[in-house]
Amino acid sequence: MNFYDESENSENWKSYVSYVDDKSRIGFFFVDLGLAEFAPIEEKKFLIRFTLNFLQPDENGMPDDAESETLNAVEDSLATTMESTFNAVYPGHATLEGKCTFYFYVPNNTPRYEQTFNKIMSAFPDYLFEYKPAVFDPKWNCYFEYLLPEKE
Numbered sequence: 001m002n003f004y005d006e007s008e009n010s011e012n013w014k015s016y017v018s019y020v021d022d023k024s025r026i027g028f029f030f031v032d033l034g035l036a037e038f039a040p041i042e043e044k045k046f047l048i049r050f051t052l053n054f055l056q057p058d059e060n061g062m063p064d065d066a067e068s069e070t071l072n073a074v075e076d077s078l079a080t081t082m083e084s085t086f087n088a089v090y091p092g093h094a095t096l097e098g099k100c101t102f103y104f105y106v107p108n109n110t111p112r113y114e115q116t117f118n119k120i121m122s123a124f125p126d127y128l129f130e131y132k133p134a135v136f137d138p139k140w141n142c143y144f145e146y147l148l149p150e151k152e
Contacts, residue, residue, distance in 0.1 A: 013092075016149050020096060028062065031092035031147045039140045044089050044105040046134035047142050048113060050078060053128040057098035070124065071100060077120050078102055085116060091143045103142060109134035 012034030020027040052074060054063045063071055075093065079102075082088035088104040095101075106113075117131050 027094050027096040029094050029147060035091050039143055043107050045136060045138040046106045046109050047137040048104045048106055048134045049101050049132040050117060051099050051101045051130050054098045055126060061097040074124055081116060081120055092147045106134055
């Protein structure tokens with residue numbers, strides 16, 4: 001059994017570019033590699049996906065520098081709020097085709113997540129977003145099979 005001390009943040013973040021799905025699309029990933037030492041975390045078996053549409057993505061589906069600053073603020077607000085309100089773990093996000101999807105592992109599937117996302121995004125009224133209700137992912141397959149880079 002792995003034990004995860006929530007008072008410690010791994011701070012072992014890595015960004016990388018990789019092919020996605022059938023290798024026909026390219027995605028940009030930002031992931032906490034340090035969680036691999038602890039995951040899966042027994043108390044956090046549910047995965048939430050929160051997807052934000054960019055306002056003006058470039059030809060590669062990426063935001064420009066000005067929008068990137070706003071997206072960083074959205075990310076900070078999402079991660080901080082989810083961690084403090086729901087005891088969530090934020091393993092990272094993926095940017096693909098003009099959208100950024102943020103992932104959170106949470107202890108349960110509660111309907112209050114939608115209210116929280118709506119409140120956070122009220123500070124960013126120009127952005128369209130959607131979220132998928134929490135799905136059961138006890139082995140953290142999304143983290144290990146999608147977010148983490150392939151071993152070289």
